Amino acid sequence: MQGYTQAISSPARPPRALFIADILHLIFDHTTTRSLAACTRICKAWFIPAISVLWRRATRARGICEAIDLANEPSWDRAKRARAIFYLSHVVTLEFALTDEPDYFHEPYAITTPSLQMLAFLPFPALNSLIFSLPHPGKLAIALALARPETHTVRLLLLDTPPDSTTIPLLALLPALRELGLFVQRQETHWPGPRMLDALPQLRSVRKFHLKGTTLALDHIRSLGRMERLEELLLTLSQDGPPSPLPASALLPGILAPRPQENAFPSLKSIEAHNSTPLFPILQLLASLSSTTPLEQLILRMIWTDPALHHALLKLLEGRRGLRELPWGLLSAPEPAIPLYGELVQEAYTFHPLARLPELRILDLTLTSHTPRFLPCLTRSLLQELASLSHLQELRLVTFDYSFHYLSLEHNPGIALGDLGLLAQGCRELRVLQVEFYAPEAIDTRLPHDNRITIGASTDANSTNAWLPPPHPLPSLRRLLLAWSRLPPPSPRLTAAAKWTAVSFPNARLGWGRWAHEGMDVEDGVWEGPFGELLGEGGGPEARMDEAVAPGAGAAQDAGHAAPVQPMPADGVQGGQTEHREGQDVGYAGIHLARRRARAFALEVEMWQRVYREGRWEGEEQGVGLCG
Numbered sequence: 207m208q209g210y211t212q213a214i215s216s217p218a219r220p221p222r223a224l225f226i227a228d229i230l231h232l233i234f235d236h237t238t239t240r241s242l243a244a245c246t247r248i249c250k251a252w253f254i255p256a257i258s259v260l261w262r263r264a265t266r267a268r269g270i271c272e273a274i275d276l277a278n279e280p281s282w283d284r285a286k287r288a289r290a291i292f293y294l295s296h297v298v299t300l301e302f303a304l305t306d307e308p309d310y311f312h313e314p315y316a317i318t319t320p321s322l323q324m325l326a327f328l329p330f331p332a333l334n335s336l337i338f339s340l341p342h343p344g345k346l347a348i349a350l351a352l353a354r355p356e357t358h359t360v361r362l363l364l365l366d367t368p369p370d371s372t373t374i375p376l377l378a379l380l381p382a383l384r385e386l387g388l389f390v391q392r393q394e395t396h397w398p399g400p401r402m403l404d405a406l407p408q409l410r411s412v413r414k415f416h417l418k419g420t421t422l423a424l425d426h427i428r429s430l431g432r433m434e435r436l437e438e439l440l441l442t443l444s445q446d447g448p449p450s451p452l453p454a455s456a457l458l459p460g461i462l463a464p465r466p467q468e469n470a471f472p473s474l475k476s477i478e479a480h481n482s483t484p485l486f487p488i489l490q491l492l493a494s495l496s497s498t499t500p501l502e503q504l505i506l507r508m509i510w511t512d513p514a515l516h517h518a519l520l521k522l523l524e525g526r527r528g529l530r531e532l533p534w535g536l537l538s539a540p541e542p543a544i545p546l547y548g549e550l551v552q553e554a555y556t557f558h559p560l561a562r563l564p565e566l567r568i569l570d571l572t573l574t575s576h577t578p579r580f581l582p583c584l585t586r587s588l589l590q591e592l593a594s595l596s597h598l599q600e601l602r603l604v605t606f607d608y609s610f611h612y613l614s615l616e617h618n619p620g621i622a623l624g625d626l627g628l629l630a631q632g633c634r635e636l637r638v639l640q641v642e643f644y645a646p647e648a649i650d651t652r653l654p655h656d657n658r659i660t661i662g663a664s665t666d667a668n669s670t671n672a673w674l675p676p677p678h679p680l681p682s683l684r685r686l687l688l689a690w691s692r693l694p695p696p697s698p699r700l701t702a703a704a705k706w707t708a709v710s711f712p713n714a715r716l717g718w719g720r721w722a723h724e725g726m727d728v729e730d731g732v733w734e735g736p737f738g739e740l741l742g743e744g745g746g747p748e749a750r751m752d753e754a755v756a757p758g759a760g761a762a763q764d765a766g767h768a769a770p771v772q773p774m775p776a777d778g779v780q781g782g783q784t785e786h787r788e789g790q791d792v793g794y795a796g797i798h799l800a801r802r803r804a805r806a807f808a809l810e811v812e813m814w815q816r817v818y819r820e821g822r823w824e825g826e827e828q829g830v831g832l833c834g
Contacts, residue, residue, distance in 0.1 A: 230255040239263060258296045262332075266314055267302035267352075270294070271321045294328055299335040300352060304345055319348060326351035334382075335359040339391075342367040346376055353380055361387035361416075368397035368419075371405070378408035387416035389442075396420055407432040413473075416440040422487040427494050431470035442480040443487060471499045478505040485515045492522040503531040508574075512539040513555060520559040531568040532560065538575035555583045561591035569595075570602040572720070578617050580605050584642070585620040586628070593632030600638040601629065604689065604720055619644045619692055623674070623703055630680040630710050638685045639711075640719040644692035645703040645807070674702070677710040685730065686711050687719025693803040700810055707807075708814035716808035718801060731808075 234242055234256055245256040302317045333354045340346060343364060353360075357380055362369075368390045377386060386409065390397050397419045406429040409415075413435050422443055430439065474495070479488055488506070495501060504523070511519070516536075523529065538555070560569060569592070573580035584603050592601065607617065623645045629636060686707070694700050717730030 231259065234259040257293065261293045261296035262298050267300045267317050267322070267325060267338075270297065270300070271317060271325055291329065295331050297330055298332050299337065300325075300330075300333065301337045303339045304349055305341060319345075322348060322352065330354055331356075333357060335361075337361045339363040339365055341365050343370045343373050346373060350376060350380070356382055358382045359385040361385075361389070363389040363391060365391050368392075368399075369402070371402065374403070374405040375408060378405065378410075381411065383409065383411055385414040385416075386412050387418075387440075389416075389418040390420075398422075398426055401425060403429040406430060407434075410434060412436060414438040414440070416442070418442040420444050422491070424490065424494075427491055428470075430491075431494060433471075435473050436471065437473050438476045438478070439474060439491075440478045440480065441483055441487070443483040468496060469498065470494055470496045471501075472496075474499050474501060476503040476505070477501065478503075479507065479509055481508045483509055485509050485511050485519065489515065489518055489522060492519070495526075497525070500528060501526055502528055504529065504534075505531070506534045506536065508535045508537060510537050510539050516555055520556070524559060524562065527563065528565055529563050530565050532563075532566065533568060533570040535572040536574070536580075538573070538579045555580055557583060557588060558591055561588075561594055564595070565597060566595050567597055568600045569598065570600060571604065572602070573605045575605075575607045578605075578607050581607075581617065581642075582620065586622070586625045589621060589625050589628045589641075593628045595633060597635055598633045599635050601633070601636060602638070602640040602687075602720070603642065604640060605642060606690075606721065623707070627675045627678055627710060630678040630683075634680070634682060636680060636683055638687070639683060639714075640685075640687035640689065642690050645694055645700070674706045677706055679709060680711055681713050683711045683714040686714040686716050687727070688716060688804040688807065689719040689721055689728075690800055691804065693807045695803060696806050696810075700807060704807060704810035705814050707811045708818050712815055712818055714815075716804075716811055718804060 230252065234245065237245065237259075239260070242256055242260055246253050246260070248256075301315055302322070303313060303315045304319065304322060305316050306318055330352070331354070333352070334356050336349070336352060336357060336359070338349055338361075340349060340362065341364075346362070360377060360380065360383060362373075362377075369388060373388070377383060398417075398421070400423065403426045406415075412433060415430075415433070415436055415438070417440070420443060422441065430436065471494070477488070477491065485506075488509070492504075555573075557571065560566065584605065592598065603621075619642045621641055621643045623643050626639070626641065626643065629639065694703070715730050718728040718732070720727050
C-alpha cells in the first residue's frame with residue numbers, strides 16, 4: 207500500500223523518447239515557430255534541438271547580420287560569441303535584397319554591400335539556398351561570395367537591368383547547383399536577347415531551371431536542349447492580352463522549329479508555363495524535343511490560345527506516349543478562325559486526341575473564355591474516348607465563361623449524369639472526378655408506371671442517351687466534384703439521380719471543387735456562398751423557389767422508396783436547360799442557386815451511399831432508379 211501511495215503521489219516522468227535529439231528534431235520540424243520559441247525555454251535538453259530548427263527557418267540575411275553585430279558587442283563574453291557562431295551552422299537559406307540606397311533600408315530583406323561581405327567570411331556549413339535580388343548583374347559576383355560548395359539552389363531577381371553575358375558563366379562556377387531561377391522584374395526589358403543563353407550547357411548539374419523574361423527564340427531553345435541533366439523547365443514569359451493571329455505556314459510543325467536535334471533534352475521530364483506565357487514558344491519547344499525525351503508532364507497555367515494554336519499543340523503531343531500529367535489552364539482568345547495546314551479551322555476546340563495518350567494519369571483542364579467556346583467540345587463522345595485510359599486517376603473538365611449565368615440557356619452542359627457511367631466502366635483507377643454535367647430535369651410521362659428519368663434533351667424512347675444506364679460501381683473514386691453542374695431542386699427526380707450516383711460511386715465524397723481559374727478546391731462538404739452564408743439554410747428567393755417546387759421531397763423516409771411525384775417545376779426545361787426569370791436568382795453567375803442545389807444533391811447521395819453500404823438496398827442497383 208505504501209508503494210502504491212508513493213507511485214500515485216510522485217510526478218510522472220516524461221518519456222525517455224522526448225530526450226533523444228533525433229526524435230526531438232522530427233517533432234520540432236512540424237512545430238509552429240511560436241511554439242518552437244517556447245520549447246527553447248522548457249529545459250536544457252530541448253534547447254539545442256529547438257534552437258537549431260529555429261535557425262534553420264531563419265532566412266533573412268539582414269536579421270542574421272544584425273545578430274552577428276550584436277554578438278560582437280564588447281559586453282558579450284567569449285562564450286556568447288561562440289554560441290552565435292554555432293547558430294550559423296544551422297542556417298540553410300539566405301534571402302536578401304542587395305542595395306546601397308538608403309531609401310530601401312527600411313525593407314526587412316535589404317542588406318548593404320559591406321554587410322554582405324562581412325557575412326561572406328562567416329561559416330555557413332549548411333547553407334544550400336540563396337534567394338536574392340540585385341539592381342544590376344554587376345553585383346552578382348559579390349552576392350555569390352555567400353555561396354558554399356553545397357549550395358544547390360539560386361534564385362536571382364534583377365530589378366533594373368537584365369542578365370548579361372557574364373551571368374550564366376558565374377553561376378556555372380557553383381559545382382552543386384541543381385536549381386536555378388533567373389527573373390527580370392521590368393517587363394519592358396527585352397530579355398533574353400539573341401545568343402544570351404548560349405552558356406546554358408555549362409550548367410552541367412542543373413536539374414530545374416526557371417526562366418522569367420519576355421521571349422524565347424529558337425537559339426534559346428537549342429541552348430536549353432544541350433543541358434544534359436535538365437529535368438524540369440519552368441517558363442514565365444510576359445504577354446499582354448490574347449495572341450495575335452498567325453499565318454497558316456507559321457503553324458506547320460516543320461516550321462515551328464528545325465528538325466529536332468539528336469539527343470536534345472535527354473533528361474527533360476516536365477515543362478511548366480505560367481501566367482501570360484504565349485503558347486507559340488511552347489509549340490516551338492515541343493517541336494524541338496527528340497523522340498527519346500522522357501517527357502512526363504506538361505503544365506500550362508492560364509495560357510492564351512485559339513483554335514489554330516490548340517490544334518497545333520495536340521498534333522505535337524501525338525507521339526508523346528509517355529505523358530502522364532496534363533494540368534492545363536487555357537484562355538480562349540476572341541480571335542476569328544484562321545487557316546491551319548491549308549484548311550480553315552472553325553472556332554471549335556477538341557480534346558479527343560488526348561485519349562490516345564495511354565500512360566495519362568492526370569487530365570486537369572481549366573477552360574476559360576468570354577463566351578461559351580470550350581463547352582461544346584465537352585461531350586459524351588469525349589468521355590467515351592477517355593474511358594479507354596485505364597490508368598487515369600484524376601479527371602477535371604472545368605469551364606467558365608464571363609458571359610455565363612447559371613440560369614442562362616447559352617451555357618448548357620453537353621454531358622449528362624448518366625454519361626459518367628462510361629468512365630466508371632473504363633477508368634477503374636479513377637480517384638478524382640470533376641465534370642460539369644446536368645441531371646434529369648423532366649419525367650417522360652408517355653411511359654406508363656415505371657416513370658424512368660430522362661437524361662437527354664430528347665424523350666424519344668429509342669434514343670441511346672435517353673435513360674440512366676445500369677450503374678457500374680467504381681469503388682476507387684474518392685471525390686466527386688459538382689461545380690456548376692445543372693441539378694434539379696429537391697424532388698423525386700433528384701432522389702432518382704442520387705440513387706444512381708450512390709451506387710455508381712459508393713465511396714466518393716461530394717464537394718463543390720474548383721471554380722475555373724481558382725487554384726484551390728472548396729473544402730469538401732462546404733457549400734458557403736461568396737458572402738459567407740451557408741446555402742441551404744435560411745430564406746431568400748432561391749430557397750422559396752426550391753421549396754415551392756417540392757416541399758420536403760427528396761428526403762426519402764425509408765430505403766428504396768422516394769417521395770411522390772411532383773409536377774414539373776416552372777423553371778425546369780427539358781435537357782437540363784433552365785430559363786432565367788428576373789428576380790429568381792441572386793449572386794454573381796447564379797452561384798447561390800448552383801451551390802444550394804449541389805448541397806441538396808450531395809446530402810441525398812450521401813444518404814443513399816449509407817443505405818447501399820449497410821445492405822438495405824431493394825435491388826434497384828441493377829437498373830434505373832424508379833420514381834414512384
